[in-house]
Amino acid sequence: MKILVPVKRVVDFNVRIRVNPDGSGVDLSNVKMSMNPFDEISMEEALKLKEAGKAAEVIAVSIGPAKAEETLRSALAMGADRAILVETDDSVEPLAVAKILKGVVDAEGPGLVIVGKQAIDDDSNQTGQMLAALMGRAQATFASKVELEGGKAAVTREVDGGLQTIEIELPAVVTVDLRLNEPRYASLPSIMKAKKKPLEKKTPADYGVSTAARLKVLRTEEPSTRKVGIKVKSVAELIDKLRAEPGVL
Amino acid sequence: MAILLLADHDNTALSEQTAKALTAALQIGRDVHVLVAGKNAKAAAEAAAKLSGVTKVLLAESDTLANNLAEPLAALIVSLSGGYDTLISAATSVGKNVMPRVAALLDVAQVSEIIEVQSADTFKRPVYAGNAIQTVQTTDAKKVITVRSAAFASAPEGGSAPVETITAAPDPGLSKFVRDAIATSDRPELTSAKIVISGGRALGSAEKFKEVILPVADKLGAAVGASRAAVDAGYAPNDWQVGQTGKVVAPHLYIACGISGAIQHLAGMKDSKIIVAINKDAEAPIFQVADYGLVADLFEVLPQFKEAL
Structure with a gap:
């Protein structure tokens, strides 16, 4: 069985982004970029399944600019067998990403797609669910445990009140949450080896998908800032301050 | 329409x-x-x-x-x-x-x-x-x-x-429910509570989290939250996580205890009306969004806070 793992190149999670003062967007020049942290967890899970003999091949796919090759090389260094870069300089919305991934799924026929539950740049939390819909297959979102057995996956999901376990028929899409695993670091030899692993280049047009935006971003602005607070010296002072705030204590 | x-x-x-x-x-x-x-x-x-x-x-x-x-x-x-x-x-x-x-x-x-x-x-x-x-x-x-x-x-x-x-639409039959593990609690629901008290990595263990945070929560009638670090470390269940990828809350009062204040955590609580931060580290970023900051050892001050309420 093949496992497909989509990975996205995003602003590193430690970077504090800057909003352009003219409202045109976020300044991404000279900003550190990394693999979306949830996608590292997806890749780790796919590799674990392969190591456990449940999968034969792990394929990483990324949709983005030429530089997304770096993200794919990181995935290959972690242990993916090969990679596909669907190259575009457009900002691709989740629906178009899902349509491109559907094209990759049709071409590759994976038994499982494991994808991050959300990307930490646009925070949409849509792609996996949309891909499952387009495939006409089951989805198990926000996974904290995945067990494969006989053409099915038992997936424990993080839900609002706690945990829910469901069983889905494969092929299917799993989106991962934080507690699923601890992603590995790539060793230096595997980073070197990753440079030689196969990486195929495609375009959205190869899958017949238009990346034209459905949502118009009219403006991007800074969130309102909080007024600077004060330091209190003692618990008594803290309680006095809170009691003085209407409707708080 | x-x-x-x-x-x-x-x-x-x-x-x-x-x-x-x-x-x-x-x-x-x-x-x-x-x-x-x-x-x-x-x-x-x-x-x-x-x-x-x-x-x-x-x-x-x-x-x-x-x-x-x-x-x-x-x-x-x-x-x-x-x-x-x-x-x-x-x-x-x-x-x-x-x-x-x-x-x-x-x-x-x-x-x-x-x-x-x-x-x-x-x-x-x-x-x-x-x-x-x-x-x-x-x-x-x-x-x-x-x-x-x-x-x-x-x-x-x-x-x-x-x-x-x-009538329900026909079920595509691709998935099956196995079980729920949903915690029941008398405390208010995190996303709609008027007061939320959250604990972070500084709590050090699940036992300490229970011992120090929960009594204050019960006295305040507050919901309990946690930072990702505390959840990852197993001090608190996943459904308590407040942040970018957890729950987003905006209570009247948010009390962050032993939480450093990573941007991912702030994303889940910075629209709260009043934010209180209790942390030993005076440089912790949580103080930048706090209305009232108390630089102190939470293990000392939280029991005092509870008694004084």
């Missing part, structure tokens, strides 16, 4: 998040129908009918709808979608799971986690962990939207909408 609001419920009770998403829906249009999909969910449907502004409640009941499985629930919403130009849900774990599936089946872009309605097709939503706010306009004929409930007040009761029973 009318708006279809997916209710968030556990069959017996309607969650507060539905009333909050209703407020957003009513800012988009005046004819809002609430869909209650479940099993033995009449009580939840009756609660929805009482919300002011709801014009009709649709109640669909079947075994396959009992546990919010995405495939049958999405099939039901899509089967109803012809009569609506907006499909909306609170961004709960159910809404976040099912709405993108609905959107893709309808070939529509979804607008996730709106925090403000500017017009029927233009919304504000946070990106980059809330460090930028986008104003987006949909160009699709149908709109699929999830609502960040912390940004909207609950619609009041006072309505008496009719409840209409409808």
